[in-house]
Amino acid sequence: MLDAAVRVFSRHGYHGASMDEVAERAGISKPMVYAYLGTKEELFIACLHREATRMMEAIAGAAVPDLPADERLWHGLRAFFGFVGAHRDGWAVLYRQARAERAFADELAGMRARIVEVVVGMLDHALRAEGREVAETELEVVAYALVGATESLGDWLADHPEADPEKTATRMMNVAWLGAGQLLHGVTWHPPER
Amino acid sequence: MLDAAVRVFSRHGYHGASMDEVAERAGISKPMVYAYLGTKEELFIACLHREATRMMEAIAGAAVPDLPADERLWHGLRAFFGFVGAHRDGWAVLYRQARAERAFADELAGMRARIVEVVVGMLDHALRAEGREVAETELEVVAYALVGATESLGDWLADHPEADPEKTATRMMNVAWLGAGQLLHGVTWHPPER
DNA sequence: GCGTAACCTTACGTGTGAGTAGGTATGCTG
DNA sequence: CAGCATACCTACTCACACGTAAGGTTACGC
Numbered sequence: 216m217l218d219a220a221v222r223v224f225s226r227h228g229y230h231g232a233s234m235d236e237v238a239e240r241a242g243i244s245k246p247m248v249y250a251y252l253g254t255k256e257e258l259f260i261a262c263l264h265r266e267a268t269r270m271m272e273a274i275a276g277a278a279v280p281d282l283p284a285d286e287r288l289w290h291g292l293r294a295f296f297g298f299v300g301a302h303r304d305g306w307a308v309l310y311r312q313a314r315a316e317r318a319f320a321d322e323l324a325g326m327r328a329r330i331v332e333v334v335v336g337m338l339d340h341a342l343r344a345e346g347r348e349v350a351e352t353e354l355e356v357v358a359y360a361l362v363g364a365t366e367s368l369g370d371w372l373a374d375h376p377e378a379d380p381e382k383t384a385t386r387m388m389n390v391a392w393l394g395a396g397q398l399l400h401g402v403t404w405h406p407p408e409r
Numbered sequence: 410m411l412d413a414a415v416r417v418f419s420r421h422g423y424h425g426a427s428m429d430e431v432a433e434r435a436g437i438s439k440p441m442v443y444a445y446l447g448t449k450e451e452l453f454i455a456c457l458h459r460e461a462t463r464m465m466e467a468i469a470g471a472a473v474p475d476l477p478a479d480e481r482l483w484h485g486l487r488a489f490f491g492f493v494g495a496h497r498d499g500w501a502v503l504y505r506q507a508r509a510e511r512a513f514a515d516e517l518a519g520m521r522a523r524i525v526e527v528v529v530g531m532l533d534h535a536l537r538a539e540g541r542e543v544a545e546t547e548l549e550v551v552a553y554a555l556v557g558a559t560e561s562l563g564d565w566l567a568d569h570p571e572a573d574p575e576k577t578a579t580r581m582m583n584v585a586w587l588g589a590g591q592l593l594h595g596v597t598w599h600p601p602e603r
Numbered sequence: 604g605c606g607t608a609a610c611c612t613t614a615c616g617t618g619t620g621a622g623t624a625g626g627t628a629t630g631c632t633g
Numbered sequence: 634c635a636g637c638a639t640a641c642c643t644a645c646t647c648a649c650a651c652g653t654a655a656g657g658t659t660a661c662g663c
Binding site: 227228229230231285286289311312314315316317353356357359360361362363364366367368370371383385386387388389390391392393394395397398402403404405406407 | 421422423424425479480483505506508509510511547550551553554555556557558560561562564565577579580581582583584585586587588589590591592596597598599600601
């Protein structure tokens with residue numbers, strides 16, 4: 216039943232979707248939707264949760280501990296783009312919707328926070344392995360940029376059905392790892408003195 | 410008058426905003442809004458256009474031709490984050506709204522396309538200076554990732570009023586330029602052979 | 604002083620869609 | 634077979650907000 220809801224929300228957006236359509240698509244009647252999932256908002260949150268959980272599981276499932284940082288990142292990215300590629304219709308739009316609606320921002324922020332945390336951990340681990348150390352906030356912004364870039368490419372992938380998830384992951388890896396890798400080695404860019 | 414509209418759309422989102430509220434905030438009555446700007450959709454597009462134009466002008470105004478690529482990128486990023494920092498309330502939410510609403514996606518895609526084009530031009534220029542060449546599509550994806558990362562950090566900035574735009578630009582520059590710079594020098598990452 | 608025209612407001616029509624009340628079939632128990 | 638509960642649907646209410654029609658107010662021409 217959530218499948219129907221995800222589909223409808225994806226096609227018409229949160230506001231554009233009508234509960235009647237969700238019910239019709241699910242093959243049941245409207246009061247049943249309310250009986251099982253509650254109000255429209257609760258329904259949307261349920262969708263969001265399920266998709267988020269699925270995605271996190273897909274990524275976690277691809278994680279192999281005790282691998283060098285770059286390979287762990289690679290596995291994570293590949294899992295992520297693979298997931299988006301397989302759920303093009305659902306994920307990207309749910310995600311965009313959730314960002315637009317103030318009410319769901321928290322939900323999404325929590326989800327992103329978990330991912331950022333993982334990436335920060337990864338970077339931190341790699342740094343320690345090199346015997347270097349960087350302030351937490353610095354790492355967090357870098358992680359945020361990487362996650363943001365990844366999300367954007369996820370959007371791009373969702374809009375380009377012909378694109379290959381694996382290839383997209385490789386491209387992301389190029390931008391992300393080369394940049395982050397440089398940073399990890401202590402190379403930094405600084406504004407030119409005027 | 411557009412100011413009022415931008416403000417209201419920002420706070421409540423496209424659907425959440427009522428024309429009554431826009432009118433009240435602008436200090437006039439509803440029929441006047443319709444007389445001057447037309448329907449709600451047209452009003453929103455007008456807002457979008459103005460903000461987009463302002464932003465493009467801010468960036469274009471900071472552009473200094475005949476500078477090395479990294480400095481041009483730096484100026485662009487600084488202008489961008491400066492703009493978002495100064496228009497926190499307006500830009501990010503307009504942007505998020507425009508992405509969520511299918512009707513405005515084209516509008517936004519065009520805007521982004523122009524930016525991506527500029528970045529591609531920049532990368533291409535830098536590449537030629539090094540006597541190297543890379544397929545257009547490749548460059549485009551890299552540019553897309555960079556623009557996406559920048560947009561994400563823009564969102565982050567809009568949500569963190571205490572953050573400093575200049576510092577954010579520097580961080581972005583670190584991730585972006587170090588990664589892109591490596592790519593420009595022919596360094597690439599490739600998936601590990603299994 | 605009076606008509607008229609531009610301009611603005613209040614106050615309304617209307618459609619849409621969230622959420623619900625009340626009715627119907629199916630299956631279980633005595 | 635009667636009584637009852639569970640599961641479900643049809644049909645409704647109600648609120649909200651877009652877009653507009655009819656009515657007041659100020660300025661100017663005669």
